[in-house]
Amino acid sequence: MKIQPVISKTDHKSALKRIETLMDREKKSRNEEIELETLFVLVSNYEEKHILIFPPDPIDAIRFRMEQQGLTQKDLSKILGSKHRASEYLNKKIPLSIEAIRKLNNSLGISGDILIQKYTTKR
Template structure:
């Protein structure tokens, strides 16, 4: 077992290739299991530091959740209590209000941390 730190793109590629080969292998030895687990940890640490994933835009998150749940804009309007307001939000005409954020969080289960983010509106 020759495990090295993952500190560069090349190290990352090599570690991923090794992980893939170990994953495809049927009966792994105890040493290979330890190597695989260690590589997972090293790759995860590297990716956490180098592949920053920004939270989604609040409106994109709402549209995604509506799609996941098989809900329409009409369903969204029922959550908010207004067809006009639902349209304004989904078309980014106005920012989400605190009341809307609470209703969306409670009804669709989207984190308030995502919903409170600023986003550009179209005037």
């Protein structure tokens, strides 16, 4: 087990490859478990500093969560209180209101940080 800092794209790629190899093993030695955990930390630190991850579009996040939970637009309309309003939001006709953000956060567990992101409406 030779663990090195992850400070370049090459290091990052190598570490990810090693992580994948270790993850695929059904039985790991204690040293391999330590190596895996250490590589996770090193890769996470590298990604946090060097890889920009933009928050998802709020409507895409809503659609994704609905899909995860097997919800329909009818279910969403119950959360938001109106079939028409649910349609307007999902079709990006209007921006999410503060009240809608609160309801979606409470009902679907989508972070407010994601729901408050700007997106282009289609008027």
